[in-house]
Amino acid sequence: MSVLAMCPLCADDDDVEVVEDLSDGRQRVRHRCGYEWTHGAADVAKSRPAYTLDELRSRFPGPRDVDPKWLLRAEELKAEYLQREPGFDPAVSWTTYQQLFSTDGLWTCDPVDLWAFANDEAGAPPGDPSVFNAAWNEMGTEVAARYTRNTVDYLLRGPDDIPLEDRLQHLLSGTKPFSMPGFKEAMLTKVLCVVDAERFLPILEYTTEAGGKREIARLVYGLELPAPGTVDWTLGRLVVWSNDVLHALAGEGFANQEHAAAFLRWAKDQAAGPS
Incomplete structure (x- = not known):
């Protein structure tokens, strides 16, 4: 022994x-x-105990866990916000990028378009692109474009037996040999926002001092989401599941998900929740 x-x-x-x-x-x-x-x-x-993905998802905090007082406060803020900002003029149309990430578009597009997406702050800033840009320059346009294409393709159209949140985690952790350096959480989440604009809010980080999805859930709804870094609560799962929770809590009445995200960012900066 x-x-x-x-x-x-x-x-x-x-x-x-x-x-x-x-x-x-x-x-x-x-x-x-x-x-x-x-x-x-x-x-x-x-x-x-080992939990299945469905079991883990069922244990993840959701709208059912929000205190009614917090929910009422959030609804009051929503009514106030929609009165101030009843419409929303998006900063960018996702149409061009939707074509870029389509099955045909991804493999036939100009590599410059892939580089431009990673550096485009319109719609939602994709974070600091310096690591991506350095890798792009070091690898050369042809190789870097191939890595970027493979990264996006795996995220969107990877094996059916691997859920989206786990494919996202593989790319975040760099376990796939084709993962493009620097094309991480913010850029990958922005890809999801482009391709599935009805589902994904353009809030590109799970947790950040400036206010990621975890901070918004706490400040707007009094809902404490798990900290990243554990075996079961991988960042990939937290990114996707927290998005769905905030999407459900924000509810209807918004012009689009950009409008809903703008409300959530505004609401987190308002007065503290119910006493």
């Missing part, structure tokens, strides 16, 4: 043998006196 085990009855560590390796990383051991005990510390990751 890697860690010395001592019999708690005899205070003796001679002739201690392993009887069984337990599933949580501990061991069942026995001293020569005949006494048996469980030795070691449980590995949390091994002892935690």
Whole structure:
């Protein structure tokens, strides 16, 4: 055994043998006196029950978890906002980029269009593109365009048996050899906003000091979403699931998802929630 085990009855560590390796990383051991005990510390990751994706999704905080007082406050803010901003003139039309990311358009477009998307702040700033731009210049236009195309294609049209949120995580973590450097959370989320404009809000980061989806959920709805970085709550899952939660909470009455996102950003900067 890697860690010395001592019999708690005899205070003796001679002739201690392993009887069984337990599933949580501990061991069942026995001293020569005949006494048996469980030795070691449980590995949390091994002892935690394995959940299916559907089970995890069902455990994710949602509209059902919002306190009615917070929901009422959010509805009051929404009414106030829609009275001030009943319409919305989008900063950019997604039509051009929708064609760019179509099955045919992605593989036949001018590589410059892919570079331009990663650097276009219209609609929703895609974050700092410096890593992407440096990689693009180092790799050369042809190779960089191929990596970018493969990245977008995997996100949008990857294997059917891999859910969108997990394909997103693969790209965020860089586990796929074709992942384009620097084409990460904000840019990948913006691709989803372009291609599925009815579903995805142009709020491109899950958590940020300036106010990502997690901060908006807390400040507008009093809803605490999970922190990223755990095995089950991967960032890819958090990005997609938090979007769907905010989409559902914002509700109808907006011209488009850009309008709804503008409301959510405005609402998070208003007075604190209900007392």
